[in-house]
Amino acid sequence: AQSVTQLDSQVPVFEEAPVELRCNYSSSVSVYLFWYVQYPNQGLQLLLKYLSGSTLVESINGFEAEFNKSQTSFHLRKPSVHISDTAEYFCAVSPKTSYDKVIFGPGTSLSVIP
Amino acid sequence: GAVVSQHPSRVICKSGTSVKIECRSLDFQATTMFWYRQFPKKSLMLMATSNEGSKATYEQGVEKDKFLINHASLTLSTLTVTSAHPEDSSFYICSANVKGPNTEAFFGQGTRLTVV
Numbered sequence: 001a002q003s004v005t006q007l008d009s010q011v012p013v014f015e016e017a018p019v020e021l022r023c024n025y026s027s028s029v030s031v032y033l034f035w036y037v038q039y040p041n042q043g044l045q046l047l048l049k050y051l052s053g054s055t056l057v058e059s060i061n062g063f064e065a066e067f068n069k070s071q072t073s074f075h076l077r078k079p080s081v082h083i084s085d086t087a088e089y090f091c092a093v094s095p096k097t098s099y100d101k102v103i104f105g106p107g108t109s110l111s112v113i114p
Numbered sequence: 115g116a117v118v119s120q121h122p123s124r125v126i127c128k129s130g131t132s133v134k135i136e137c138r139s140l141d142f143q144a145t146t147m148f149w150y151r152q153f154p155k156k157s158l159m160l161m162a163t164s165n166e167g168s169k170a171t172y173e174q175g176v177e178k179d180k181f182l183i184n185h186a187s188l189t190l191s192t193l194t195v196t197s198a199h200p201e202d203s204s205f206y207i208c209s210a211n212v213k214g215p216n217t218e219a220f221f222g223q224g225t226r227l228t229v230v
Contacts, residue, residue: 034218043120043207043223044158090157094219101148102209102219106157 002027002093004105012111013081021076021108023065023091031093033074034102035065038088047089050074061085086112116142116212120222127198127229135193135225137164137208143188144210148219149181152205164191164208198229 005024013019025031035047048059055067065076074091091105117140127133137147145166150158162183163171170183180202182194191210195202205226209219 036221041226044221046218049218101160101163103160104150104158 002029002031002095002103004091004093004103006091006105006108008108009106010109010111012113014113015083016080018079019077019081019085019110021089021091021110023074023076023105025072025074025091025093025105027072027093027095030096032096033065033067034092034094035059035063035074035076036090036092036104038090038107040087044090047076081110081112083112083114086110116140116210116220118208118210118220118222120208120225122225123223124226125228127227129199129229130197132194132196133198133227135195135206135208135227137191137193137210137222139189139210139220142210142212144191144212145188147185147191147208147210149183149191149193150207150209152207152224158207161193166191195227198227200229203227203229 003026007022033050036044037047038044048057050057050067058064063078065074067074088107088109090107092102094102119138121136147164149161151161152158160173161176164183164185166185172178185191205224207224208222211219
């Protein structure tokens with residue numbers, strides 16, 4: 001079985017400041033790792049994913065996440081946030097043996113303060 | 115990327131009635147789709163796995179007689195909330211995968227159900 005932990009339920013941060021959203025997971029099998037974003041009253045959008053290869057993955061809007069196998073972490077970072085980044089962020093895993101099924105963390109609500 | 119369309123996006127129904135939510139994969143075939151439920155300010159909880167041509171597989175604690183799932187074709191899965199009650203009010207999201215080496219789950223835009 002898999003589980004995902006996001007220790008911070010809410011993260012307020014000032015505009016243009018850096019931010020890190022933490023994610024840890026546990027799994028008895030190898031997994032793929034994802035970050036999804038949900039803007040207010042909208043569905044889920046894939047932000048970035050780690051499947052294999054380089055442990056540092058980037059999104060087109062400036063976010064990056066680094067897979068750390070020894071610490072079973074996949075923290076999400078952005079050096080300078082914008083108001084438009086205000087959203088709910090979900091870390092998720094998918095077992096490589098059954099990649100259809102996605103297990104979500106509880107989510108972190110990022111609020112960017114002007 | 116692949117598109118998953120969910121309909122309706124919002125629905126309000128009276129207590130005791132049934133509501134059907136559709137999930138369609140528009141440009142790919144999906145033998146498996148997933149249904150999630152999201153409570154206010156909570157994460158998404160997997161409800162069931164919808165399998166084309168066979169019965170759905172429900173997660174523990176999900177009432178299969180209340181949440182009927184039908185996956186009649188490779189591009190359509192439906193979730194019917196039967197005899198809805200106010201506690202069934204929630205945000206329901208479906209997903210489907212394009213199978214392959216660089217796979218990801220594509221999510222529908224979600225359906226907000228309000229039972230009054």
